[in-house]
Amino acid sequence: MTADERGGIRERKRAATRDAVVIAATRLFLERGVSGTSIDDIAAAAGIARRTFFLHFPAKEDVLFHHLEGHVRRAVAALDDLPVGASDGADxxxxxxxxxxxxxxxxxxxxRARTDELADLRAELITAAHGLPPSLVVRLQRAQSELVDALRGKFPDPAEWPLMSAHLGACMGAAAAAAVA
Known part of the structure; x- marks a missing residue:
């Protein structure tokens, strides 16, 4: 077996384990709520060790936002369909x-992400915590940075970057506020 095949198998197993955690946590969160579900409960339902849980998520609350990185990858991919640069003078x-x-x-x-089912739980978590959990803030900052980098790669005129970054931040903030509301 080649290194690529081992890496492929390893990545598939890792993805399958992560999916098992998401499925188990989603079911338990919907049944018991976030506060009524422990990491041990999630690990047992997913058929993994507690330590394995932490290889995939820093906290149980992060499972509620499991879709974030995949969504960012798909949004970055959508930029491939746009023309490079500002050749026509348009914004x-x-x-x-x-x-x-x-x-x-x-x-x-x-x-497939079951994001609609978990929306109330996410809003409840954010409301109860009087803000975003710290691990989510880090993930959102990373997501915004990745999106800004992709936009800058697609639109290399530095004069556009401040407004583009501000526009993206405002849109992401408005979307987050709407999701919580």
Missing amino acids: NGAAGVRAVMAVLVDLFEDP
Whole structure:
């Protein structure tokens, strides 16, 4: 077996374990609520050790936002369909932000991620904590940075970057506020 095959198998097993954690946690969260579900409960339901849980998520609350990184990857991929740069004088950076946000908003209705089922629990968590859990803040900052980097790669005119970054931040903030409301 080649190193690529081992890496492929390892990655598939890792993804399968992560999926098992998400499925188990989603079921338990919907049955018991987040506060009524422990990491030990999730690990047992997923058929893994407690330590294995932490290889995939820093905290149980992060499972509620399991879809974030995949959504960001799909939004970045949507930029591939846009023209590079601002050759026609139009505000293509804003078009890039609109394309990214359209994908992110559409993905919140993806039934495979079960994001709609967990929306009330996410809103409850954020309301009870009087803000975002610290691990989620880090993940959202990383997501925004990845999106900004992708936009800058697609629209290399540095003059557009401040407005493009601000526009993206405002849109992401508005989407998050709407999701919680």
